[in-house]
Amino acid sequence: MSDKKPDQVVYNEEEEHYDAALKPYATSVGAPVITTQDTIAWKNTNIHKVNKQVKAKYDEFKAEYDALMKQFEYNNLVYNARFNFEPIVGEEYHLYKNKKEESFLSIISPSECNFEHLGSFRLNTDKMWESF
Numbered sequence: 001m002s003d004k005k006p007d008q009v010v011y012n013e014e015e016e017h018y019d020a021a022l023k024p025y026a027t028s029v030g031a032p033v034i035t036t037q038d039t040i041a042w043k044n045t046n047i048h049k050v051n052k053q054v055k056a057k058y059d060e061f062k063a064e065y066d067a068l069m070k071q072f073e074y075n076n077l078v079y080n081a082r083f084n085f086e087p088i089v090g091e092e093y094h095l096y097k098n099k100k101e102e103s104f105l106s107i108i109s110p111s112e113c114n115f116e117h118l119g120s121f122r123l124n125t126d127k128m129w130e131s132f
Helices: 039-079
Strands: 092-097 105-107 118-123 129-131
Touching: 039 092, 039 118, 039 129
Parallel strands: none
Antiparallel strands: 092 105, 092 118, 118 129
């Protein structure tokens, strides 16, 4: 009991020395005030940056999705059309609508035909139709 130090004295009993200067917190009334840093500005700035990055990535995915859906619609339109030949990869074909409102695929160009022209397409090596 006689070796007990007062409460205001910072003494490490395990290592038997004074270590007030080594503590990461204030150990006396006269010590400088420890204040927390203002991180709100830092958070707001970084939240804004992250939101911009997420929006840019979303816009990129949205554009890719829209292009994929457009390609799907073209393929659906052409593959559901009537044609009596086997299309050749890389060749140009034209999609028309006849008087019965049925779509059909032809090799005849729009300048040589009187049917309603719906679009011109080319079959790629993946067997997907590309509009041009």
